[in-house]
Amino acid sequence: MIASSYNTTGSLVYGVDAKQELRVSRISEAIIEGQYLSGEPREILIGKPMAELLEVELGDRLIITAATVDTNEITQELFRLSGIFEFGPEEMDKNLVFINLDKAQSVLGMKGNLHQIAVRFIDPEDAKNAELPLFKQLTNEENEALGWLDLQPSIGAMLEMTGYATAIVGTILFLLTSLGVINSMFMSIYERIYEFGVAKAIGTTPWQIIQLVLFEALLLALISCAAGLTIGYLLGDYFSTNGIPMGKMEVSGVLLDGNLYTKLALYQFVNFPAYVTLLTLAAAIYPASFASRIVPTEALQRAL
Amino acid sequence: MTNLIETRDLCRTFGSEETKVTALDHVSINIEQGEFTAIIGPSGSGKTTLLHLIGGLDEPNSGSVTLSGSNIADMSGNQLSDFRRDHIGFIFQAYNLIPVLSAEENIEYIMLLQGISAAERKKRVKEMLELVELDGLGDRRPSHLSGGQQQRVAVARAMASKPDIILADEPTANLDSKTGISLLDVMRDLNQKRKMTFVFSTHDEKIMDRATRLIYLRDGKVERDERK
Numbered sequence: 001m002i003a004s005s006y007n008t009t010g011s012l013v014y015g016v017d018a019k020q021e022l023r024v025s026r027i028s029e030a031i032i033e034g035q036y037l038s039g040e041p042r043e044i045l046i047g048k049p050m051a052e053l054l055e056v057e058l059g060d061r062l063i064i065t066a067a068t069v070d071t072n073e074i075t076q077e078l079f080r081l082s083g084i085f086e087f088g089p090e091e092m093d094k095n096l097v098f099i100n101l102d103k104a105q106s107v108l109g110m111k112g113n114l115h116q117i118a119v120r121f122i123d124p125e126d127a128k129n130a131e132l133p134l135f136k137q138l139t140n141e142e143n144e145a146l147g148w149l150d151l152q153p154s155i156g157a158m159l160e161m162t163g164y165a166t167a168i169v170g171t172i173l174f175l176l177t178s179l180g181v182i183n184s185m186f187m188s189i190y191e192r193i194y195e196f197g198v199a200k201a202i203g204t205t206p207w208q209i210i211q212l213v214l215f216e217a218l219l220l221a222l223i224s225c226a227a228g229l230t231i232g233y234l235l236g237d238y239f240s241t242n243g244i245p246m247g248k249m250e251v252s253g254v255l256l257d258g259n260l261y262t263k264l265a266l267y268q269f270v271n272f273p274a275y276v277t278l279l280t281l282a283a284a285i286y287p288a289s290f291a292s293r294i295v296p297t298e299a300l301q302r303a304l
Numbered sequence: 305m306t307n308l309i310e311t312r313d314l315c316r317t318f319g320s321e322e323t324k325v326t327a328l329d330h331v332s333i334n335i336e337q338g339e340f341t342a343i344i345g346p347s348g349s350g351k352t353t354l355l356h357l358i359g360g361l362d363e364p365n366s367g368s369v370t371l372s373g374s375n376i377a378d379m380s381g382n383q384l385s386d387f388r389r390d391h392i393g394f395i396f397q398a399y400n401l402i403p404v405l406s407a408e409e410n411i412e413y414i415m416l417l418q419g420i421s422a423a424e425r426k427k428r429v430k431e432m433l434e435l436v437e438l439d440g441l442g443d444r445r446p447s448h449l450s451g452g453q454q455q456r457v458a459v460a461r462a463m464a465s466k467p468d469i470i471l472a473d474e475p476t477a478n479l480d481s482k483t484g485i486s487l488l489d490v491m492r493d494l495n496q497k498r499k500m501t502f503v504f505s506t507h508d509e510k511i512m513d514r515a516t517r518l519i520y521l522r523d524g525k526v527e528r529d530e531r532k
Contacts, residue, residue, distance in 0.1 A: 203389020205382040
């Protein structure tokens with residue numbers, strides 16, 4: 001519980017190693033007034049909505065009331081508001097409080113103990129790898145080392161769902177594209193039924209007509225892929241450095257904010273154009289077959 | 305003389321039961337190699353339908369068409385196209401040139417299908433354009449040619465593949481008298497020098513005058529067949 005001279009509210013108090021925390025979290029970036037923790041014992045950081053609720057400004061006194069870890073005795077400690085942060089999601093800004101680790105250990109009677117150590121990997125993929133030896137080395141009877149996906153299964157589930165949703169949307173897009181190709185090829189054939197009729201009348205075989213339509217589809221696919229790859233590369237390259245603004249949201253206590261940065265990969269420039277080309281050719285088979293079966297005498301009526 | 309074209313009891317009807325129109329009714333004719341034949345008759349007598357059936361552009365309801373000893377009903381779609389490409393030249397009343405190709409390309413197209421070399425194609429295109437007196441206009445598209453010029457291109461296209469038979473459907477119908485005579489003279493010359501067989505469907509007296517044989521059609525039946 002945290003109290004000012006005017007009001008009181010419940011809170012979730014984190015004691016953090018101010019210097020090390022800079023390497024694993026973004027608290028310092030969220031400070032909008034005052035300053036990040038410097039190691040002074042009575043420093044305290046609260047969110048903007050909490051500051052408004054408690055009607056406090058920088059330098060004002062705040063009292064934290066908590067139960068000690070071992071004995072559950074009620075203890076109180078005085079702090080001076082040194083910084084106000086704003087992560088974005090109201091739940092976080094209304095409830096979180098940060099103080100220095102030493103002070104937290106002293107207030108809560110933890111005597112130099114910790115209950116959570118965050119490790120940041122150079123390769124983010126390592127953090128998802130439950131088989132990483134580090135997790136086993138750090139796990140014993142008293143401690144448990146887990147990757148973030150195990151610690152935050154709801155985010156893992158959300159990402160998995162996002163993966164399925166992307167696959168479904170991708171499939172729908174591919175189906176729509178193939179319908180578009182079939183439509184374009186049919187329009188192109190209907191506009192040229194007369195030409196196909198003449199071509200057949202003077203000796204073009206049905207198989208040659210099929211080859212012609214498939215060749216046109218191949219050209220359509222190649223030109224589309226070239227255009228798509230160029231536009232995709234330029235946009236991907238731009239957003240890989242500038243990012244796509246995504247706003248701020250909180251999922252299971254984790255802040256997802258800032259920009260979403262695209263990542264260009266070779267397979268995207270090889271596999272997807274190959275899928276599109278194959279899809280276009282497959283979609284053109286029916287129109288090609290239709291064109292090959294055009295009856296010259298009926299097609300030539302269009303000239304009259 | 306050998307029979308180049310032979311039709312037996314050829315029947316062709318159009319429309320459903322209620323609107324049925326009999327275009328050809330048991331037509332049997334033989335055309336020999338080198339003949340300059342005109343099929344004549346009033347509109348709706350079945351002239352164009354007969355040409356289409358002879359050329360394999362349409363299928364009869366019954367009866368058979370034999371070209372150079374081959375029954376076209378026995379041919380697959382690809383075989384029939386190959387046969388048309390190598391043995392038959394078509395000249396249509398409405399020219400039926402491919403509008404997106406130039407005059408030269410229209411003439412060259414069929415030779416491309418025949419697999420003729422680029423040099424030979426170029427040579428023949430030049431020859432054909434000279435023959436139909438269109439040299440210098442080869443790069444024009446059909447929309448930039450007069451009716452007479454388009455029909456000359458159609459004649460050149462039909463002859464470029466060196467077919468055995470040329471089927472011409474009212475080839476002079478859209479031409480002025482002078483142009484029509486000029487084209488007919490070209491075709492008659494080819495018939496005499498190269499023994500190319502011509503079958504016309506026509507009302508045109510100029511063709512009738514030049515034809516060596518006249519087949520009269522009326523209501524889908526052969527009314528008279530005269531050799532001059």
